[in-house]
Amino acid sequence: MKWIYGILGILFAVPSAISQTNPLVAKDSSAQQQWVMREYERMSPEERIGQLFMVMASSQPEAESAESSRVGDLISEYKPGGIIFSRGTPETQLRLTNAFQAASEIPLLIAMDAEWGLAMRLDSTFAFPWNTTLGAVQDTSLIEDIGYQIGTHTRRMGVHLNFAPVVDINTNPENPIIGNRSFGEDPQRVSRQATNLMLGMQRAGVLCTAKHFPGHGDTSVDSHKALPQLPFGRQRLDSIELEPFRELIAAGLSTVMVAHLDVPALTGVPGQPTSLSRRMLRDVLRGELGFQGLICTDALNMKGVTGYEAGQNAALAAFLAGNDLLLMPEDLGRDHQVLLEAYRSGRISEARLSRSVKKILMAKYKAGLYQSRPAEPQGLYEELNTPGNDLLYEKAMEEAITVLKNRADIIGIKNLENKKIAYVKFGDADHRPFLDQLRLYAPIDEVSAKDIGTLNRKLRDYNLVIVGMHQSNESPYKKHALTEKEIFWLEEISRQRTSNSILTVFARPYILSDILSFESLDGLVMAYQNSPIAQQTAAELLFGAFPAKGRLPVTAHPSFPQGSGETTAALQRLGYSVPE
Numbered sequence: 001m002k003w004i005y006g007i008l009g010i011l012f013a014v015p016s017a018i019s020q021t022n023p024l025v026a027k028d029s030s031a032q033q034q035w036v037m038r039e040y041e042r043m044s045p046e047e048r049i050g051q052l053f054m055v056m057a058s059s060q061p062e063a064e065s066a067e068s069s070r071v072g073d074l075i076s077e078y079k080p081g082g083i084i085f086s087r088g089t090p091e092t093q094l095r096l097t098n099a100f101q102a103a104s105e106i107p108l109l110i111a112m113d114a115e116w117g118l119a120m121r122l123d124s125t126f127a128f129p130w131n132t133t134l135g136a137v138q139d140t141s142l143i144e145d146i147g148y149q150i151g152t153h154t155r156r157m158g159v160h161l162n163f164a165p166v167v168d169i170n171t172n173p174e175n176p177i178i179g180n181r182s183f184g185e186d187p188q189r190v191s192r193q194a195t196n197l198m199l200g201m202q203r204a205g206v207l208c209t210a211k212h213f214p215g216h217g218d219t220s221v222d223s224h225k226a227l228p229q230l231p232f233g234r235q236r237l238d239s240i241e242l243e244p245f246r247e248l249i250a251a252g253l254s255t256v257m258v259a260h261l262d263v264p265a266l267t268g269v270p271g272q273p274t275s276l277s278r279r280m281l282r283d284v285l286r287g288e289l290g291f292q293g294l295i296c297t298d299a300l301n302m303k304g305v306t307g308y309e310a311g312q313n314a315a316l317a318a319f320l321a322g323n324d325l326l327l328m329p330e331d332l333g334r335d336h337q338v339l340l341e342a343y344r345s346g347r348i349s350e351a352r353l354s355r356s357v358k359k360i361l362m363a364k365y366k367a368g369l370y371q372s373r374p375a376e377p378q379g380l381y382e383e384l385n386t387p388g389n390d391l392l393y394e395k396a397m398e399e400a401i402t403v404l405k406n407r408a409d410i411i412g413i414k415n416l417e418n419k420k421i422a423y424v425k426f427g428d429a430d431h432r433p434f435l436d437q438l439r440l441y442a443p444i445d446e447v448s449a450k451d452i453g454t455l456n457r458k459l460r461d462y463n464l465v466i467v468g469m470h471q472s473n474e475s476p477y478k479k480h481a482l483t484e485k486e487i488f489w490l491e492e493i494s495r496q497r498t499s500n501s502i503l504t505v506f507a508r509p510y511i512l513s514d515i516l517s518f519e520s521l522d523g524l525v526m527a528y529q530n531s532p533i534a535q536q537t538a539a540e541l542l543f544g545a546f547p548a549k550g551r552l553p554v555t556a557h558p559s560f561p562q563g564s565g566e567t568t569a570a571l572q573r574l575g576y577s578v579p580e
Helices: 002-012 016-020 030-041 045-050 061-078 090-103 131-135 140-156 187-203 234-239 243-250 278-288 314-321 332-344 350-366 380-384 387-400 432-438 452-459 484-494 509-514 532-542 565-573
Strands: 053-059 082-088 109-112 207-213 255-258 294-297 402-406 421-427 444-446 464-470 500-506 523-526
Touching: 030 350, 045 332, 045 350, 053 061, 053 090, 053 332, 061 082, 061 090, 061 332, 082 090, 090 380, 109 350, 131 187, 131 387, 140 187, 140 380, 140 387, 187 207, 187 243, 207 243, 255 278, 278 314, 294 350, 314 332, 387 532, 421 432, 421 452, 421 484, 432 444, 432 464, 432 532, 452 484, 464 484, 464 532, 484 500, 500 509, 500 532, 523 532
Parallel strands: 053 082, 082 109, 207 255, 255 294, 421 444, 421 464, 464 500, 500 523
Antiparallel strands: 402 523
């Protein structure tokens, strides 16, 4: 398959001159300064206040007319600085983007959550591997290639700002909102992977956002629903949570998203959301970390901030704390008026307003909005779904799939003339791509039964049993788990004296914690996701088509400490117990 990788190199090669002249990392030019000053001077105070806000828009086809009218009215009345698109279709979003840009006197900054590609929000678009999968990849140039493709897709949609990469250190298996969105639990690895993803997106001309500052990984609460707390000391936060932000800032990061978290060691005020803390943004983010780019809030309609203090306006508090962009206000009309009144009363100074608005305009210039053109609908689907993307995904899976156990070199199945192989399916998701690919190498019988006694009797005729654990690939938020029945059946299958057994897991790594012991298994393969390409690639690995290179990005089970990396040692040095 080496010839495929040669084609990949041609498909994704970018002349070095492009990165050297990338406007997103180039120093401010005189032309940029002139455009920013011209735009700023022609705006009224009301329009300048409007630039601080980014409002949500849906691109669902059935809601297109209503959204066009609703958001069009907001643009006309409040002049928001940008639009954040949520779920929908690429065709609808493209039409709405062009319509909104035409309706706005000041070019709009268009943003999306596209952490693993446009498919995070849009149907009929390409989904690249989730961050936990990419966390297993050792070849970081591959991560940059994926970032470049994500950036190319977002730019094709007229999107300038991607709320990615996620740089949270996921040290908590019970985290309900980060999970597979994190590159893993090792700060150095997360920093490395996230930096390369950012560099790739910037190469495509997209502004990137590191989130969720100061770190949402070690929480068991979803900040959409409540205010999570990080009760750690400053030494721990510096060593773990803040490290990736420090690295990305040094590499030229354009935007930081501040989470709604309770981190008293950084804010000095227990219970105060980090997004509303001046000490957090001024002293830590700008002062200590030296960040001079755009600071944006997480969504201001989340319970982690709306429930903080009765009578306080979250948008005003966030702006006074030092945020530049105020995302998804609960009530734009109300919040716009509150900020305008604060400006007129002197609570918001002209210098403070000017600083944020000019930074927003500078970002718009760097994103090319000084010469904005409508996005073309022709060929949209084909350009967002190319064979090159499939090849890149396949290469990523070859680099990510991790062999955790390989007793007597059972993986790289040989001597097929002496093998009689059975396949047993676990889980409730599709398994056909895996089984079909296995059958390209050898005759494979799918064996099933209603009870373990019957299954074991059927399996006595086989000398190799491949078990596939298939969990949903729809969303990285899903919490994958083995049932009690599957745990018992796996132990019974693997203890059979007449056959060898290999378990291949198409689910997030933490599912391994459901299994008490892997002693009886001969082989264990972590394939991370249940996508068709992941299944096909895992089947190829089982038969030795390529060597396994992946490294587990999290400590999913005490039997496999290679996922712990430096984080476990760092936590232990600081006196924190690491659960087994």
